[in-house]
Amino acid sequence: MAVKAIIVAGGHGSRLFPLTNQTHKTLLPLFGKPLIDYALATIRQAGIRDITIIGNKFIDKIRKHVGDDVSYVLEPEPKGVAAALNLARKGNENCSLLIWFSDNITNLNLLGAVENFSKGAVLLTREVDDPSSFGIAIMKDNSIIDVIEKPKNNVGNLAIGGIYLFDSSFWRRLDSTMDDTSFSISNITRQYIQEGSAKTINVGENTWIDCGTPESIARAGQMVEDGLFETPWRDF
Numbered sequence: 724m725a726v727k728a729i730i731v732a733g734g735h736g737s738r739l740f741p742l743t744n745q746t747h748k749t750l751l752p753l754f755g756k757p758l759i760d761y762a763l764a765t766i767r768q769a770g771i772r773d774i775t776i777i778g779n780k781f782i783d784k785i786r787k788h789v790g791d792d793v794s795y796v797l798e799p800e801p802k803g804v805a806a807a808l809n810l811a812r813k814g815n816e817n818c819s820l821l822i823w824f825s826d827n828i829t830n831l832n833l834l835g836a837v838e839n840f841s842k843g844a845v846l847l848t849r850e851v852d853d854p855s856s857f858g859i860a861i862m863k864d865n866s867i868i869d870v871i872e873k874p875k876n877n878v879g880n881l882a883i884g885g886i887y888l889f890d891s892s893f894w895r896r897l898d899s900t901m902d903d904t905s906f907s908i909s910n911i912t913r914q915y916i917q918e919g920s921a922k923t924i925n926v927g928e929n930t931w932i933d934c935g936t937p938e939s940i941a942r943a944g945q946m947v948e949d950g951l952f953e954t955p956w957r958d959f
Contacts, residue, residue, distance in 0.1 A: 824885030
């Protein structure tokens with residue numbers, strides 16, 4: 724079954740104010756290239772060509788940069804992750820999905836994971852210094868048994884990144900949690916985990932980074948300068 728991608732790029736980008744007062748966070752430069760180019764390069768490197776971008780009021784700026792070979796969905800006003808994802812449902816049902824939260828970039832080659840994916844969920848993980856800022860994977864015997872969203876207590880430091888592979892049951896699972904006022908993507912991943920159908924990929928010597936703050940963008944820029952991320956080009 725072909726895998727399609729949804730890039731979630733809605734919201735206000737408030738963690739990046741005032742940088743996002745006049746443009747979208749995905750268009751902020753990282754070593755001379757907009758952040759979204761890094762995401763698109765990795766997605767296309769994984770063999771995915773059917774891509775939908777959910778964007779805010781600056782979606783036309785994204786379209787002008789990226790072009791018309793992807794689909795666009797406007798989020799008129801931020802109403803949370805569940806509502807944003809639901810906007811992209813049309814054209815993305817009855818297939819597996821790569822859900823990509825646009826703050827994230829990774830230098831992990833996802834081609835093998837995508838080509839071999841058929842059922843369940845695949846979650847990217849890495850060790851972090853600030854687990855209270857992430858969803859943290861609870862592991863037992865090398866298998867994930869739970870996820871704790873932004874824990875206040877010490878439950879571990881293996882964070883789940885904002886890049887996920889889900890099978891075609893994703894939308895049914897989303898529907899079952901839409902009314903949860905405290906919804907996070909962990910509501911979905913936890914269902915797969917409880918069924919024993921979720922797997923993790925530890926990025927190991929590779930990495931992913933959340934570029935949602937000026938500080939993290941600066942760290943990502945240093946990683947690109949150090950050669951940990953390859954600067955993408957638009958002819959991918």
